[in-house]
Amino acid sequence: MNLSEIAILIGYVGIYDLRVQVDELKVRAWAESLDEDIPLETAKKIVSAHYANHDTAINPSHLNREWRHRIASERERERGRLISLQIQQAEQTKASPEVVEKYLSEIRQIIAKGKDASVETDNGQVASDL
DSSP states (O other): OOHHHHHHHHHHHHHHOTTOOOOHHHHHHHHHHSOTTOOHHHHHHHHHHHHHHOOSOOOHHHHHHHHHHHHHHHHHHHHHHHHHHHHHHHHHHSOOHHHHHHHHHHHHHHHHHHHHSOOBOTTSOBOOOO
């Protein structure tokens, strides 16, 4: 937020909390303390939620903490959505039981053929059956 948006935000806080007045020093102090990427509308929603549930004065740390929590929650939701999408894609491309059985049968045949062959050791000698 820029300084004029922070002044608007502090004025908005003042609507809920008559102890809070807007002045230039307070606006500059909040500008130094607030996370830069908090959108004004989101900050106003955080203020409304705060005063709906608390009677204590709000300060930049409250806003930053809630903003960071919301960002983390959004990232976690997105991560969950991507995992669900990957599971759906894997489910669509997985082999049918018939295809799996076909490959297992081929593998069993190859293994069965290999049991009859003699195995050489590293020195070129035929290994014993033990």
